[in-house]
Each structure stands twice: as structure tokens, then as C-alpha cells.
Amino acid sequence: MTGSAMKMLRWSIPLAVFVVLLAFLWVGLGRDPREVPSPLIGKPAPAFQLVQLHDTGKTLATDDLKGKVWLLNVWASWCVSCRVEHPLLLQLAKTNIVPVYGLDYKDKPEDARAWLARHGNPYTASIVDSDGKVGIDYGVYGVPETFLIDKAGVVRYKQIGPLTVEALQQKILPLVRQLQQ
């Protein structure tokens, strides 16, 4: 090895190590540790059959929604960040692009009904999961969460935390259009 090549290596190796380290830190620190990737993506949505919030005599089951692309929005009247995404859900409901079903998670039905009466009801239907069992089946850990489920009943996307305009426009709605075809 010649002297100049030696000198090059002496500089370039630490520089390369530094750049790799920088890239790892850049990506690693930019991630939100609260967003745990869901193992449900690409798997059949866990089946449920639950009582509806407004029509307590009726139930809604995953099988009833086969053949439709739909959103399952997990919410609760006690959930503060649900209020953040609520106007967006109302807007989405008005467009009629995709039906949104609400899973009222660990909540009192009367509180939930009052909350929807006050803030507006974007849901095609809401179902009651008072003990959170269906929530556990869906791996819910931070309300609000939103799942996109396709015609075959397979989970295609999961939004952890409030819906955002970016998430809707860049990920969810394009995926909805693609799945509806």
C-alpha cells in the first residue's frame, strides 16, 4: 500500500463510520417511539359482534362489513386527543368517500352519546366496547387509533394517535381509492 492511499484510509474510515452513525441517529431520533408498528397489517381484522351505541337493540359484526372498504375509528368520550381529530372525521364523513365506524372504547354509552350530540357524529354507526376486549384484539394502546380495512376484511393501515390532514391525504385516501377498485 502506498503512503498516500494509507493517508486516505486514515481519513476516510473514521469519516465513513461517522456518516453511518449520523444516519442511524438521524433516522432513529426522528422516529416516534410511541408508534409501535401493528402486527395486524395484512392480517384479517379481528372479528367482533358488538351492540350499537345508538340502536342498542342491534349489533354490528365484522361480517356485516365484508365487501366494503371501511375505517374503524377507536375513540372515547374521555379521550382528549379525540377532540383534535374530530373536525377532520366530520369533514371526511361529509365527503362520503369511505364509511367510518366508531368503536367506543372503555366508555359509558350515555357519556359517549352525549359527547357525539355535542361535537357532531361522523360515524355511520358506533359500537360499544365497554370492557375493552375488542380493543385488546385490535392491539389498541393509545386512543384514538384508526384502522383501514379492505373488502376482504384485511387490515391495511393503522393510524396511531389523532388523524392528520397529511395522513389522510397522503396515505389513507389514496389507499382507500386503490382498495375500492
Add this chain to the structure above:
Amino acid sequence: MTGRGRVGAWLMTITIVAGAALAADAPPAAPSPALEARLKKLETELRCLVCQNQTLADSNADLAGDLRREVRELALAGRKDAEIRDYLVARYGDFVLYDPPLKGTTWLLWFGPFALLAGGGWTWWLVLRRRQRASASAPTHDPAAEARARALLDDEPPASPRTRDAAVHAAHRHKR
């Protein structure tokens, strides 16, 4: 039925009713200390997803309570530890396990540190070897160089530090 038998039956009924009334408030009771210990151990190996650096056993989060209840119910239903772990992993991902499983996506996590250590050791060995070679091939004694060094030392004016001292003294004298 004898008199004593009737009293015994009554006592038993009372005990069962009282027991049921107490049990209604308490969390589902584990039938044995062994199961209790098993649950405790299992809960310390599982992560609470709300407060991510706590185990299910430590966390006070609402979800942790629900998951502890779920784990207990599964254990009471006769599921094995591995089955209970799989049940939670299917819902929350490997993240619920404090001890990540060895598989394709965690390969770097498990072996990365050892690979780094090996790389560092290898570099160290290379550097040491090069140094050893350099010192072995370098001439230890070069008479010509030594003569040159001696000449340089002899040439140096020996009085230079003293001259500076003298100048300082002179300055002091001047001030007085």
C-alpha cells in the same frame, strides 16, 4: 340426614355464599400460589404499551390492568406461558416482549454489538501489527544521526537563559 350433618351443610352453604360475595369485589382469584408466582413472572416479562419502559406487573396504566386481567384469564383457562405470549404478540407485536425473539428482523439487534466488537478488535490488531512492524524495521541506532544531533546541541549558545536573567535584573535596577 343427622343433626350434625345438617349443621355441616348449612355451614358449607354459608361459606360458599360468603366466599362468592367476597370474590365479586376481588380480582379473579388464582387458585394456587404457584399460579400466582407464574403470573407474576410472566407479567414482568411483558411490556406495558402505554408507559413503554414499565412491565405489565409494574404499570398502573389502565391498559396494563386490562392486560393483566387478560393474562390471568388465559392462564386460568389452562393456556401455557408460550401461548399467552403468542396471544399478546399477535395483537401488539414483538414490542410487548422484553426479551426480543431471535429472527430475521432482530438479527442486527442480537449480533450487531458482537460484530462491532469483532470489527474493533480486528482494527486494533491491525494497528498493533503495523506499529510492531514499523518499530522492528526502524533503525534503532544510527551513528550518523547521533553525530548530527550532538553537533546541533554543541552549537547552541549556552548562555542564552542567563542573558535573559541578566536583562531582567537590569530592568529592576533601572526602576530603583
